[in-house]
Amino acid sequence: MKVAVYRKAQFNSAHRLFRKDWSFEKNNEVFGLCNNPNWHGHNYKLEVKVVGEIDPETGYVIDLKILNDIIQDEILERFDHKNLNMDTVEFKDLNPTGENIVVVVYNIIRTKLDARYELSVKLWETDRNFFEYPA
Numbered sequence: 001m002k003v004a005v006y007r008k009a010q011f012n013s014a015h016r017l018f019r020k021d022w023s024f025e026k027n028n029e030v031f032g033l034c035n036n037p038n039w040h041g042h043n044y045k046l047e048v049k050v051v052g053e054i055d056p057e058t059g060y061v062i063d064l065k066i067l068n069d070i071i072q073d074e075i076l077e078r079f080d081h082k083n084l085n086m087d088t089v090e091f092k093d094l095n096p097t098g099e100n101i102v103v104v105v106y107n108i109i110r111t112k113l114d115a116r117y118e119l120s121v122k123l124w125e126t127d128r129n130f131f132e133y134p135a
Contacts, residue, residue, distance in 0.1 A: 002118075004051045005061045009071050011080035014041040015096040039083060042125050044101075046075065048109060051118035062117065070112045075105055098123060102131040 017034040018027040027035040034040065048071060052061045082088055084096040090104045102123040110119055124130040 001054055002051055003054055003061050004049055005064065005067070007048045007050075007064060007067045007071060009046045009048075009076060011044050011046065011076050012041060013044060013079050013082050013084050013096075014039040015084040015091070016040070017095055017097060019095065039085075044079075045124035045130075046071070046105065047122040047124075049120045049122075050113065051120075052116060070109055074108050074112055078108075098125045098129060098131040102133045106133045 016036060016039050017031040022030075024035075024037075048067065050062050050067060054061055078088060078090075084091045084101070091100070094100050094104070102121055105123065106119065106121045109121065113119055120132065120134060122130055122132045
């Protein structure tokens with residue numbers, strides 16, 4: 001009997017979408033306002049979904065405190081109130097698009113979560129734009 005458990009969080013980060021190997025004009029053509037050299041920011045909303053069997057002893061799929069601690073320690077501490085391009089190793093050479101951010105977040109959480117759990121992550125960049133991994 002598998003059950004899905006969800007935990008939501010949010011973090012605020014600045015970033016700039018650009019490629020170092022492209023001219024400013026090419027970056028502007030592809031990324032538009034997101035190529036602002038003075039950065040721009042988002043209030044990201046995160047939803048982490050864990051699927052697994054209910055433990056007959058505890059009645060939990062996973063203790064939500066454990067999931068909360070993983071999100072807090074591994075994601076929020078790393079990305080909240082940071083400039084993703086300048087302050088994080090994950091995006092030193094990786095363009096911090098929503099697509100890349102959601103995959104990075106998934107991979108970080110996956111390494112901290114027992115393999116018996118299925119995992120998926122959704123990331124809202126705005127109320128109208130969000131990303132999910134795996135799709």
